[in-house]
Amino acid sequence: MKITSVLLGAATVAATAYGAHAADAVVAAEPEPMDYVRLCDAEGEGYFYIPGSETCLKIGGYLRAEVAGGDPNGQDTYPGGGGDSWFTRSRLLLTMDTASETDFGKLNTYFEVEINRDDNTDAYETIKAAYIELAGFRAGLSDTLYTEFTGYAGNGINDYYYVDYGDFARNQLRYTYDPGSGFSFGLAVEDPSEQDNDRVYDYAVAEDSYMPDLVVAAGYTAGDFMIRGAGGYDASMEEGAVKVRIDGKIGQLSLFAMGGWSTDGDRINNYALWEGDWAAWLGATYDLSDKAQFNASINFDEGDDIEAALNVVYTVVPGLTITPELDFVNNMDEKAGPKAKNWGGVLRVQRDF
Numbered sequence: 001m002k003i004t005s006v007l008l009g010a011a012t013v014a015a016t017a018y019g020a021h022a023a024d025a026v027v028a029a030e031p032e033p034m035d036y037v038r039l040c041d042a043e044g045e046g047y048f049y050i051p052g053s054e055t056c057l058k059i060g061g062y063l064r065a066e067v068a069g070g071d072p073n074g075q076d077t078y079p080g081g082g083g084d085s086w087f088t089r090s091r092l093l094l095t096m097d098t099a100s101e102t103d104f105g106k107l108n109t110y111f112e113v114e115i116n117r118d119d120n121t122d123a124y125e126t127i128k129a130a131y132i133e134l135a136g137f138r139a140g141l142s143d144t145l146y147t148e149f150t151g152y153a154g155n156g157i158n159d160y161y162y163v164d165y166g167d168f169a170r171n172q173l174r175y176t177y178d179p180g181s182g183f184s185f186g187l188a189v190e191d192p193s194e195q196d197n198d199r200v201y202d203y204a205v206a207e208d209s210y211m212p213d214l215v216v217a218a219g220y221t222a223g224d225f226m227i228r229g230a231g232g233y234d235a236s237m238e239e240g241a242v243k244v245r246i247d248g249k250i251g252q253l254s255l256f257a258m259g260g261w262s263t264d265g266d267r268i269n270n271y272a273l274w275e276g277d278w279a280a281w282l283g284a285t286y287d288l289s290d291k292a293q294f295n296a297s298i299n300f301d302e303g304d305d306i307e308a309a310l311n312v313v314y315t316v317v318p319g320l321t322i323t324p325e326l327d328f329v330n331n332m333d334e335k336a337g338p339k340a341k342n343w344g345g346v347l348r349v350q351r352d353f
Contacts, residue, residue, distance in 0.1 A: 043099050054100055061094040062352045066157075070327065070344020088119040093128075108133040110142075128169055138174040145174055145188035146232040146271055149217040150245045150258060154283030154297030156309030157346045158327045163299035163307050164273035165243070165260065165281055166232075167192065170213075185218040192236065192270050211235035213270060224249035232271030239264045241272035252287040265302060276302025291315045306330040311346075323348040 040047035040056035047056040068087045096111045112129040131140030147166035176186035190213045213235055219228035226247040233240040245258035258281040265277030279301035286294045291314060298308040311325035325346045
């Protein structure tokens with residue numbers, strides 16, 4: 001009896017010790033809390049919070065491949081042979097947006113860079129935009145207010161060349177006011193860029209001065225109707241230009257008409273890059289279906305230059321589009337190439353992300 005009691009007691013002690021030891025073996029340390037990436041829904045699709053901050057970030061862009069032919073797309077071999085040739089280009093465009101709330105309103109930054117490889121050049125990159133915005137003020141590099149406020153001339157691939165509607169990337173200080181009531185206006189002080197244009201003129205075009213260029217703009221929007229105007233003063237040339245644009249939409253059809261006037265039609269300035277006193281740009285977009293969009297545009301000026309483009313943008317799958325385009329140019333400037341009515345075309349494949 002005593003032996004049995006001793007054995008039972010020993011077994012109980014052993015079991016207790018084993019249980020305590022086993023329990024100690026399976027105890028694990030508390031996992032460290034993980035800092036998951038949070039979506040920033042307030043800023044829209046694609047934004048997320050930078051871990052450890054209250055700043056929202058969005059990264060995007062596109063990858064594009066193009067093949068083009070014909071004089072309207074700059075493929076004429078003039079003055080060497082006067083004939084047409086083919087042209088190919090691949091491009092990667094990257095964008096980065098940030099946004100955060102402050103006591104003075106929303107603080108935004110935007111950056112855009114292009115990396116290109118043409119068939120006749122080495123790879124090259126271009127910073128298209130790099131600016132900071134707060135409370136309506138913008139400082140940095142972006143398209144001139146004169147061009148951006150009135151909008152771009154249609155949805156064509158080749159929508160301008162000889163009938164140019166304005167300069168583009170410039171370092172600037174800008175203020176725009178848009179209270180959401182329909183009225184808006186803007187003012188910009190700009191440093192003129194070198195013109196992205198290989199046309200040859202028989203007179204010098206100054207590109208710098210002791211004073212910056214100035215731009216003022218104003219507009220009104222009511223539903224599908226919009227009217228906008230902008231005026232630019234080229235301090236180096238002491239000349240300028242104004243543009244007025246009207247947009248409207250009827251069902252699936254969107255239309256726009258834009259006109260420009262130069263203070264001196266005999267000379268090119270940073271805001272009037274066409275021939276003569278006046279120029280006009282007309283365009284239309286029609287939604288054929290959820291996947292296809294038809295675009296048409298025509299531009300002309302007092303110097304009898306004419307440009308026109310027709311294309312269809314087809315969405316193969318979300319984010320992937322194919323755009324075939326037919327182009328026409330009637331260029332009357334002998335210094336820029338042969339006087340001819342030229343036809344050409346472009347095929348573009350683009351993946352947006």
